[in-house]
Amino acid sequence: MTPDIIWLLITAALVLFMTPGLAFFYGGLVKASSVVSMMMLSFGAIGLIGVLWVLYGANMATLTDGGPDWIKGVVGNGLSDFGQVDAAKAAFAGGEGAVDSAVVLASVAFGGTFAIITVALISGAIADRARFFPWMLFSGLFATLVYFPVAGWVFSFDADGMTGWIGTLGSDMGLDVSTIDFAGGTAVHINAGAAALALALVLGKRVGFSRELAKPHNVPLVLIGAAILWFGWFGFNTGAAVDVGPGTLIFVNTLVCPAAGILGWIIVEHFKSGKATSVGAASGAVAGLVAITPACVALTPVWAIVLGLLAGGVCAAAIELKYKLGFDDSLDVVGIHLVAGILGTLYLGFFAIDTGLFTGGGNLDQFIVQLIPAVAVGAYSFAVAFVLGTVINKTIGFRIKEDEEAAGIDSVLHGEEGYSFS
Numbered sequence: 001m002t003p004d005i006i007w008l009l010i011t012a013a014l015v016l017f018m019t020p021g022l023a024f025f026y027g028g029l030v031k032a033s034s035v036v037s038m039m040m041l042s043f044g045a046i047g048l049i050g051v052l053w054v055l056y057g058a059n060m061a062t063l064t065d066g067g068p069d070w071i072k073g074v075v076g077n078g079l080s081d082f083g084q085v086d087a088a089k090a091a092f093a094g095g096e097g098a099v100d101s102a103v104v105l106a107s108v109a110f111g112g113t114f115a116i117i118t119v120a121l122i123s124g125a126i127a128d129r130a131r132f133f134p135w136m137l138f139s140g141l142f143a144t145l146v147y148f149p150v151a152g153w154v155f156s157f158d159a160d161g162m163t164g165w166i167g168t169l170g171s172d173m174g175l176d177v178s179t180i181d182f183a184g185g186t187a188v189h190i191n192a193g194a195a196a197l198a199l200a201l202v203l204g205k206r207v208g209f210s211r212e213l214a215k216p217h218n219v220p221l222v223l224i225g226a227a228i229l230w231f232g233w234f235g236f237n238t239g240a241a242v243d244v245g246p247g248t249l250i251f252v253n254t255l256v257c258p259a260a261g262i263l264g265w266i267i268v269e270h271f272k273s274g275k276a277t278s279v280g281a282a283s284g285a286v287a288g289l290v291a292i293t294p295a296c297v298a299l300t301p302v303w304a305i306v307l308g309l310l311a312g313g314v315c316a317a318a319i320e321l322k323y324k325l326g327f328d329d330s331l332d333v334v335g336i337h338l339v340a341g342i343l344g345t346l347y348l349g350f351f352a353i354d355t356g357l358f359t360g361g362g363n364l365d366q367f368i369v370q371l372i373p374a375v376a377v378g379a380y381s382f383a384v385a386f387v388l389g390t391v392i393n394k395t396i397g398f399r400i401k402e403d404e405e406a407a408g409i410d411s412v413l414h415g416e417e418g419y420s421f422s
Helices: 003-029 032-060 082-093 098-126 132-155 185-203 219-238 244-273 278-295 301-318 321-325 333-351 365-395 402-407 409-414
Strands: none
Touching: 003 032, 003 098, 003 219, 003 278, 032 082, 032 098, 032 132, 032 409, 082 098, 098 132, 098 185, 098 333, 132 185, 132 365, 185 278, 185 333, 185 365, 219 244, 219 278, 244 278, 244 301, 278 301, 278 333, 301 333, 321 333, 333 365, 402 409
């Protein structure tokens, strides 16, 4: 195998490890009687989305197979190599096409880990009240209708460059800049955050929704999950960086932006309550990681630090919106992933290397090509997720019964308990 393929496979393993890390992070934040259910939503996503991605999702996200003009740049042919059979046979046979097929398979593996965690992120908004199999149904439909095509809009490319409509937006508008979303500010975080808001509205508030209800049952578990996420995020951001220079810049920014995010969050906490919490520090790190995701290759470290401080502070304030606006985003997917995803995406319009308003072009071209995808992906994701969630809830039922929710849903849904002291 070539070094590029080896690096892609290593980083794919790192990104896959992030989803169990997310399960720990989310699991520690919920009630003790819901921890198994919460973690199962992430592991369910690993099982289902991993299979669907290899069968047809990777092909839907590959926009290089031609087709009618109206669909070019929007969605690929999911049946073009169903299950990656042709790629597998070519890689097994060896010869001239083996390396190209190996690249395809490595890319499929890497892209699949992004699909998995994007769907898993959504689950944090419906903690403590969602039934498992309706969640699985939603996950499969959402991935097929939203994530797979959106991944193609952002990440699909061929020898001539980007092929998705977001990738070609700048040139299509006659501008000298292109949309920057290196690792998924739109495709992953805005996408998941908008869908999370939709499901939170569909399922409604938890029984006894309040700040007291939001207290985590296991703080060490939250910190372990955050640490695993940060570790895996180095693969998340650097996996597609095959050149040494961009790769090292990405690595530094993935270190320093979430570090600044911790500071931004705990500073806001200090002025709000006089106490800096460990959960706040972990959440600040995640906010910084989310914000740097689209921007990791296009900011100097100084501007990455500023972004991290902003992300930590803004998200610490944004999580209070659910109490003021009355929607129950259980684990702050909206307040962290949607808000920080938008912040990191639009921030590039002002501070991207060589093209930002204050760091390069001296105009708003970069901001324009950042704003349009952010709005488009957020609106599309919200609309589809809201419709899917509503239909599932009205037909087979998405939310558990209130008495089961009050008693704790682990034993009801899974016949297990997170902690057994017998």
